[in-house]
Amino acid sequence: MTALRDISPDASGRGVGDGAPLVPAAVVGYYDQPLLKRPHWEASVKIYLFLGGIMGCSGLLAMIVGDGDPERARVARNARYTSIVLATVCPPVLISHLGRPERFLNMMRVFKTKSVMNMGVWGLLAFSGVAGAGAVGQLARDGFLPRWMRILGPTWAVNVPLGLLGAFISGYTGVLLSATAIPVWGVGKRHIPAFSLCSGVAGASSLASALLVLQGGSERMQHKLVALERVAATAEFALLQHFRAYAGDFGTPMFAGKQGKRLSTWTMAIGILGATAIEALPVRSKWKSLLSAAMTLTGGYVLRDVLIEAGKDSADDPKAAFRQPE
Amino acid sequence: MGNGFFTDTTLCIGCKACEVACKQWNQLPSDGYEFTANSYDNTMALGATTWRHVAFVEQPVDEHDPTVNRWLMMSDVCKHCTNAGCLEACPTGAIMRNEFDDVFIQPDICNGCGYCVPSCPFGVVDLIPHQHGIATTFATDGRTNDDAVQSHGGIAGKCTLCYDRQKVGFDPACAKACPTESIQFGDVDELKDRARKRVEQLQARGVAGARLYGVDETTSVGDLNAFFLLTDTPDKYNLPERPVLPSTRQRPGYTSAALAAGALALAGFAIFANGKTE
Numbered sequence: 001m002t003a004l005r006d007i008s009p010d011a012s013g014r015g016v017g018d019g020a021p022l023v024p025a026a027v028v029g030y031y032d033q034p035l036l037k038r039p040h041w042e043a044s045v046k047i048y049l050f051l052g053g054i055m056g057c058s059g060l061l062a063m064i065v066g067d068g069d070p071e072r073a074r075v076a077r078n079a080r081y082t083s084i085v086l087a088t089v090c091p092p093v094l095i096s097h098l099g100r101p102e103r104f105l106n107m108m109r110v111f112k113t114k115s116v117m118n119m120g121v122w123g124l125l126a127f128s129g130v131a132g133a134g135a136v137g138q139l140a141r142d143g144f145l146p147r148w149m150r151i152l153g154p155t156w157a158v159n160v161p162l163g164l165l166g167a168f169i170s171g172y173t174g175v176l177l178s179a180t181a182i183p184v185w186g187v188g189k190r191h192i193p194a195f196s197l198c199s200g201v202a203g204a205s206s207l208a209s210a211l212l213v214l215q216g217g218s219e220r221m222q223h224k225l226v227a228l229e230r231v232a233a234t235a236e237f238a239l240l241q242h243f244r245a246y247a248g249d250f251g252t253p254m255f256a257g258k259q260g261k262r263l264s265t266w267t268m269a270i271g272i273l274g275a276t277a278i279e280a281l282p283v284r285s286k287w288k289s290l291l292s293a294a295m296t297l298t299g300g301y302v303l304r305d306v307l308i309e310a311g312k313d314s315a316d317d318p319k320a321a322f323r324q325p326e
Numbered sequence: 327m328g329n330g331f332f333t334d335t336t337l338c339i340g341c342k343a344c345e346v347a348c349k350q351w352n353q354l355p356s357d358g359y360e361f362t363a364n365s366y367d368n369t370m371a372l373g374a375t376t377w378r379h380v381a382f383v384e385q386p387v388d389e390h391d392p393t394v395n396r397w398l399m400m401s402d403v404c405k406h407c408t409n410a411g412c413l414e415a416c417p418t419g420a421i422m423r424n425e426f427d428d429v430f431i432q433p434d435i436c437n438g439c440g441y442c443v444p445s446c447p448f449g450v451v452d453l454i455p456h457q458h459g460i461a462t463t464f465a466t467d468g469r470t471n472d473d474a475v476q477s478h479g480g481i482a483g484k485c486t487l488c489y490d491r492q493k494v495g496f497d498p499a500c501a502k503a504c505p506t507e508s509i510q511f512g513d514v515d516e517l518k519d520r521a522r523k524r525v526e527q528l529q530a531r532g533v534a535g536a537r538l539y540g541v542d543e544t545t546s547v548g549d550l551n552a553f554f555l556l557t558d559t560p561d562k563y564n565l566p567e568r569p570v571l572p573s574t575r576q577r578p579g580y581t582s583a584a585l586a587a588g589a590l591a592l593a594g595f596a597i598f599a600n601g602k603t604e
């Protein structure tokens with residue numbers, strides 16, 4: 001029986017100290033209590049991550065395609081209209097997730113490069129402005145607005161900033177997640193921004209291809225859009241696989257269990273492999289293109305959903321949080 | 327430079343007077359009556375309206391006699407980091423460093439975006455639920471904005487290091503209430519000197535595990551304005567061994583995004599290159 005003075009260092013000069021650990025090394029943590037707090041983000045944030053990615057990459061697509069000839073101009077026009085429509089949908093979706101939506105404008109009382117979310121808000125504002133100018137110019141060109149308003153594009157002066165800001169808007173959300181203490185997001189600081197962008201480009205290209213098919217547009221352009229979509233989706237698949245291997249235990253919440261199953265079914269098997277297989281079918285039908293686009297877009301949404309939910313599970317795992325990834 | 331806390335866990339007796347004093351002074355709602363069966367800890371964690379939390383660790387000392395335990399008790403609190411993840415993440419500038427060098431959430435500015443919550447490497451800050459409207463009296467700089475006086479939830483909450491009490495020269499409520507001076511408040515540099523001496527004293531007495539947490543740190547988070555004297559590894563107290571400042575991941579993240587965008591754009595230009603209408 002150990003006397004009280006032996007375990008109370010203040011009660012005696014002797015203390016406990018022979019330097020040997022008092023507790024077996026296997027005991028780790030505090031009653032399995034989570035160390036980190038779970039992110040509160042729900043459906044509205046997931047929808048914003050998904051739509052914002054398509055919005056930005058549609059701008060990027062408009063820059064890539066350009067207005068060189070009528071076939072291209074049609075694709076670029078669709079992409080610009082997609083951008084402006086999503087730029088009007090995204091802010092309300094984003095504002096709805098705030099605890100105090102009426103204070104949304106407080107986001108713009110500072111310009112803070114250290115805060116990824118603050119940069120994102122300014123980026124979204126700039127993107128919306130350019131997308132608005134591009135849309136006005138496009139409407140003028142399409143005959144819905146006075147002819148003089150064509151000075152607002154669509155020209156390189158709109159397309160280039162739309163593309164660059166679009167790339168930023170699609171990319172910053174991945175950086176935003178990585179720049180947190182959540183282990184699975186932190187360990188993906190290089191992978192998450194990259195595969196989010198790939199998913200955005202795949203989504204924007206498949207949406208553009210579906211729109212073109214519905215309009216009965218150029219088959220050659222549609223093939224090019226599908227080719228770009230497949231390149232982006234293949235890169236996304238490779239990055240996800242590399243991330244799974246790289247993340248190790250930190251990646252468990254995303255690649256194992258319920259979220260892992262959803263990711264491999266909806267994003268990997270259906271969204272990427274399935275859509276590619278359907279595109280490769282030797283059939284000429286608009287339903288083929290529409291189905292493949294729907295599968296790609298579904299996979300893109302599930303990717304964002306899984307990413308957020310995995311972050312919550314990761315926050316609940318104290319063992320991952322004790323050794324935070326660099 | 328700046329005011330902070332030195333929490334000496336070897337002096338803590340687990341009375342929870344700090345928890346109570348904090349709740350009372352800051353008019354924070356109750357955590358409810360939950361029995362966790364985890365030693366005497368029914369609070370379990372810091373939260374949006376729980377700004378002091380006393381951890382209770384019971385450890386067997388004698389492997390032949392399981393009735394002999396040693397107690398580790400620690401009053402946890404917001405660390406008021408030198409490089410604070412929450413402060414950097416905050417998109418509105420609501421989280422600021424005040425004149426006492428403490429990390430403070432301005433309740434009339436915060437719009438409840440929730441980005442600070444996963445950005446804290448210690449899991450301290452959280453969102454106050456709407457039904458837990460708390461009446462705060464942080465408008466200490468002469469502002470009469472009703473919003474600052476009455477906050478009804480939906481915003482982030484954490485320890486203010488009793489900003490309002492410091493303003494009038496009082497010690498924070500928890501430090502004032504602590505009966506054993508386990509929680510000491512004062513100038514951080516003075517506290518650090520005192521803490522270093524205390525560690526030497528304890529080690530001389532044979533407490534080999536005595537160490538400071540949050541002093542002379544080489545992590546990206548840096549030193550903590552609210553630091554601790556521990557006698558076991560940090561994980562036993564639910565603290566990370568080497569906390570990482572989340573914003574250090576921004577540069578690789580942005581670089582990766584830029585590279586991916588560039589590569590995809592190049593692929594796109596190549597695909598759409600061979601150009602004229604047939």
